[in-house]
Amino acid sequence: MNFTNFGKYILLLKAVFRKPEKGKIYLKAIFQQMDFIGVGSLGLISIIATFIGAVMTLQIAFQLVSDFIPKTVIGSVTRDSSILELSPTISAIVLAGKIGSAISSEIGTMRVTEQIDALEIMGINSPGYLILPKILAGVTMVPLLVIFAMVLSISGGYIGGTLSGAVSPAEYIQGITTDFNPYTITVSLVKAFVFGFIITSVPAYEGFYVKGGALEVAQASTRAVVISCIAILACDYIVTGLLL
Amino acid sequence: MIEIKDIHKSFGDNEVLKGISGKFEEGVTNLIIGGSGSGKTTLLKCMIGLHHPEIGTVEYDGREFTKMTFEERIEIRKEIGMLFQGSALFDSMTVEENIMFPLNMFTDQPRSEKLDRVNFCLERVNLEGKNKLYPAELSGGMKKRVGIARAIAMNPKYLFCDEPNSGLDPKTSIVIDELIKELTEEYKTTTIVVTHDMNSVMGIGDYIMFLHEGKKFWEGSNKEIAHTDIQELNDFVFASRFMKAAKEKF
Numbered sequence: 001m002n003f004t005n006f007g008k009y010i011l012l013l014k015a016v017f018r019k020p021e022k023g024k025i026y027l028k029a030i031f032q033q034m035d036f037i038g039v040g041s042l043g044l045i046s047i048i049a050t051f052i053g054a055v056m057t058l059q060i061a062f063q064l065v066s067d068f069i070p071k072t073v074i075g076s077v078t079r080d081s082s083i084l085e086l087s088p089t090i091s092a093i094v095l096a097g098k099i100g101s102a103i104s105s106e107i108g109t110m111r112v113t114e115q116i117d118a119l120e121i122m123g124i125n126s127p128g129y130l131i132l133p134k135i136l137a138g139v140t141m142v143p144l145l146v147i148f149a150m151v152l153s154i155s156g157g158y159i160g161g162t163l164s165g166a167v168s169p170a171e172y173i174q175g176i177t178t179d180f181n182p183y184t185i186t187v188s189l190v191k192a193f194v195f196g197f198i199i200t201s202v203p204a205y206e207g208f209y210v211k212g213g214a215l216e217v218a219q220a221s222t223r224a225v226v227i228s229c230i231a232i233l234a235c236d237y238i239v240t241g242l243l244l
Numbered sequence: 245m246i247e248i249k250d251i252h253k254s255f256g257d258n259e260v261l262k263g264i265s266g267k268f269e270e271g272v273t274n275l276i277i278g279g280s281g282s283g284k285t286t287l288l289k290c291m292i293g294l295h296h297p298e299i300g301t302v303e304y305d306g307r308e309f310t311k312m313t314f315e316e317r318i319e320i321r322k323e324i325g326m327l328f329q330g331s332a333l334f335d336s337m338t339v340e341e342n343i344m345f346p347l348n349m350f351t352d353q354p355r356s357e358k359l360d361r362v363n364f365c366l367e368r369v370n371l372e373g374k375n376k377l378y379p380a381e382l383s384g385g386m387k388k389r390v391g392i393a394r395a396i397a398m399n400p401k402y403l404f405c406d407e408p409n410s411g412l413d414p415k416t417s418i419v420i421d422e423l424i425k426e427l428t429e430e431y432k433t434t435t436i437v438v439t440h441d442m443n444s445v446m447g448i449g450d451y452i453m454f455l456h457e458g459k460k461f462w463e464g465s466n467k468e469i470a471h472t473d474i475q476e477l478n479d480f481v482f483a484s485r486f487m488k489a490a491k492e493k494f
Contacts (some may be wrong), residue, residue: 019349021349022348022349022350025348025349109335113330113332113335114328114329114330114332115332115335116336117294117328117332117334118326118328118332118334120293121292121294121321121324121326121404122295122321122322122345122349122398123317123318123319123320123321123322123349123350124326124347124349125318232346
């Protein structure tokens with residue numbers, strides 16, 4: 001995103017946060033988007049989080065071969081990695097692909113078929129009507145999905161570790177309950193909030209300014225996912241640097 | 245009445261509109277015609293604020309639209325109905341929801357009243373009972389009629405139609421043209437139709453503005469257009485063999 005695009009993005013956000021014409025209609029749209037972003041992504045997030053937790057446990061067990069390191073460390077490393085990094089970041093990147101491309105294509109198609117012009121002509125603030133519910137749903141549902149992913153990732157670690165015999169159930173449980181710092185949850189939720197904003201606002205921007213036809217909508221959708229992923233990783237570094 | 249004065253609009257180095265002025269009266273069907281690339285859709289978009297002209301003004305009954313704030317423009321836009329070239333119906337909504345959408349946004353009427361209005365508008369465009377269909381289930385002509393129904397839902401003072409006949413068969417085109425004319429006369433709207441369809445020009449053109457290469461070349465009525473000696477206009481009007489033959493016959 002060059003500076004011109006960044007400026008346009010900020011101006012679009014300014015229009016997005018104008019006072020809504022009718023709160024009731026926006027509220028209905030927010031719930032619809034919450035259902036799409038949150039409930040609609042539960043299955044995908046469940047599968048990914050569980051397998052990541054299981055694989056991570058196996059890899060940590062594989063690398064910790066010294067007799068001087070207790071096996072309970074496997075549980076605590078899995079817990080901290082899941083909470084701090086893997087659950088928010090991997091979930092956000094997966095959601096950028098699923099939600100981001102859908103948002104960009106939906107708004108882009110509305111642009112090329114003049115549906116956004118129709119909203120404007122009716123006197124409706126189209127950025128607000130189309131984008132605000134998506135952003136609000138994103139910043140509320142992505143943190144909830146991340147909490148869900150944390151639980152499943154740690155549970156996946158338990159299942160993977162104990163089934164393979166890499167760690168005993170008692171050692172794993174002891175590991176995940178020892179020296180737990182609740183602040184890691186706060187850091188993770190801050191990340192999830194920021195990622196939720198990126199996942200919804202960047203694709204909405206790409207879709208909103210599409211010019212052309214079906215090909216350009218597809219290109220905007222690809223661009224939205226790529227830029228969102230890069231922005232997620234950059235913000236991941238910034239938030240981690242600031243909060244830890 | 246809508247008045248435009250000295251409208252200039254460029255896209256990069258390409259000057260599309262080169263100082264166009266004109267008056268569009270209420271209760272009559274005003275047509276903007278011209279060949280492809282002559283600037284008619286750009287002019288329409290400048291009038292409704294989707295494009296911003298570099299020079300020139302647009303006045304809605306004396307209210308200068310081009311200098312209005314965002315909030316003031318929204319108030320004017322509540323008085324505007326528009327039929328888009330591709331109908332621009334919201335795909336995710338049924339016919340009923342599409343027509344009810346502006347009513348939901350800007351009125352506090354109970355649902356029963358809004359439903360009555362929707363049914364009235366659908367009846368007006370001869371689509372009674374099609375409330376629950378989605379745009380994907382409609383033919384091109386039906387989509388246009390739903391577009392008109394949505395455009396008149398809020399009782400607009402100003403009605404804009406961008407290529408209302410594009411992609412329609414001649415019979416359906418006439419139905420749409422007649423509907424636009426009837427609504428204009430019935431509700432005394434200021435109606436502006438952008439078209440290059442000669443049937444529309446001859447059928448409903450009370451006032452016609454002919455654009456050529458971004459300039460206003462001619463204005464008059466459908467009765468006068470056949471008798472003009474302006475070469476560019478004749479080339480446009482009598483481009484088809486049918487129109488040429490008709491001119492030679494009469």
